[in-house]
Amino acid sequence: MARARLLLCLTLLVVTAGCASPTTSDPSTATSPSTATSVASPVTETTAGTTGSPVPSTRPVATATVVDVVDGDTIKVRFEDGTRDTVRLLGVDTPEVYSENTPDEFEGVPDTDAGRQCLGRYGERASEFATDRLAGETVRLGFDENEGRRGYYDRLLAYVYLDGEQFNYRLVAEGYARMYDSSFVERDRYADAERAAQEANRGLWSCVTAVADGGTTTTASDGETADFGDAPLDVTVHADAAGPDGDNLNDEYVVLTNTGSTTLDLGGWTVADAADHVYTVPDGTTVAPDESVTIHTGEGSDTAGELYWGRASPVWNNDGDTVTVRDGDGTVVTTETYS
Incomplete structure (x- = not known):
């Protein structure tokens, strides 16, 4: 009787231990770390998206x-x-x-x-x-x-x-x-x-230096005030050369006319198109009142009234462009847009 009672107790202990211990599951149904991560990842992505999204493309x-x-x-x-x-x-x-x-x-x-x-x-x-x-x-x-x-x-x-x-x-x-x-x-x-x-x-x-006459003021190198604005410099453009532009570069030109009452020293001034092709006027170039200087696109020998950019291709667009003239300090003197 004691022997039967002992066998019964041992059997109960084995069954109880089996219920308490972890069982080995089928590998095909086990939850792996990678699976757990993938379940949690949508929450992580949503949080990241609201706190630091990348710079949006403007393409x-x-x-x-x-x-x-x-x-x-x-x-x-x-x-x-x-x-x-x-x-x-x-x-x-x-x-x-x-x-x-x-x-x-x-x-x-x-x-x-x-x-x-x-x-x-x-x-x-x-x-x-x-x-x-x-x-x-x-x-x-x-x-x-x-x-x-x-x-x-x-x-x-x-x-x-x-x-x-x-x-x-x-x-x-x-x-x-x-x-x-x-x-x-x-x-x-x-x-x-x-x-x-x-x-x-x-x-x-x-316009930061706008004055009552509608021009602008800028300080010249000697400390005097020079009045620029829309007068005293008139800009005209001859963009469409006779024949193919590339074959007749010196018939493409810009004319700067001094419409003021004093001589303008243009040395160091620049003339540029909208695409930032820049020509620098040679030192010593002056234009008297009612006189002009012409800047040709092609090559040639400079004179008092005729200057040559020396480019190998056209600059000024036949269908429209903007001429920007700046003084030696980079201040815009005038702009002229044509079409």
């Missing part, structure tokens, strides 16, 4: 044709499927054309009638520049995750690319626009471009 993703240029920073386009939309260029703000400008929006520009008038002129120039470059062209549009697709008045917000170049950036770099104060992705790069334009008094930033 172009849509194609459209520019059917109208409203002003320097607004265009109307037709997409490939025939639909139309109004596009507000991201990250930039050109001076107003159809309403009064607010100089306070443009750092350093005086809040005076002269400041507003100067900005108005550059608003018109920005519109002309955009029209010359974009009207009728096929462009590509890129977008910005920080700004959304639509802005005020339900306009499409986009970066406009022409021939692979971001036109928005060019407006800022060439002084046709200020950087718009928002959190757009390209902000740092645009801020650098704006700073460079300001330091060079390029484009609208020449």
Whole structure:
């Protein structure tokens, strides 16, 4: 009886131990570390996405044709499927054309009638520049995750690319626009471009020295004040040479005429196109009142009234370009846009 009772106890102990100990499962149904990680990973990815998403790409993703240029920073386009939309260029703000400008929006520009008038002129120039470059062209549009697709008045917000170049950036770099104060992705790069334009008094930033007569003032090397602005230098361009432009480079030229009452010393001044091809006027070049100097694109021997750039290919676009004249300090004296 005792022996039977002992066997029963041993049997119960074995059964109890088997229930308490871990069992060895089928490998095909086991939960591995990798499986556990994969289950948890969606939560991890979601958290990462809300705390530090990568910088959104601004690359172009849509194609459209520019059917109208409203002003320097607004265009109307037709997409490939025939639909139309109004596009507000991201990250930039050109001076107003159809309403009064607010100089306070443009750092350093005086809040005076002269400041507003100067900005108005550059608003018109920005519109002309955009029209010359974009009207009728096929462009590509890129977008910005920080700004959304639509802005005020339900306009499409986009970066406009022409021939692979971001036109928005060019407006800022060439002084046709200020950087718009928002959190757009390209902000740092645009801020650098704006700073460079300001330091060079390029484009609208020449309005910082706007005076009552509608010109601008800049300090000459001897400390005197020279009055530039739209007078006393007149710019004319002969872009379309007779025959093939490349075969007749010296029939492509720019004429600078002194419309003021004192002789201009142009030595060290520069003449540039919108693509940043730059010609530096030789030292000692002067232009008397009502006299002119002609800058030919090709090669030749300089004289008092005829200068030669020495280029091997044309500079000035037949269908429109912008001439920018700067003094020896890099200050914009005048710009002339033609089409």
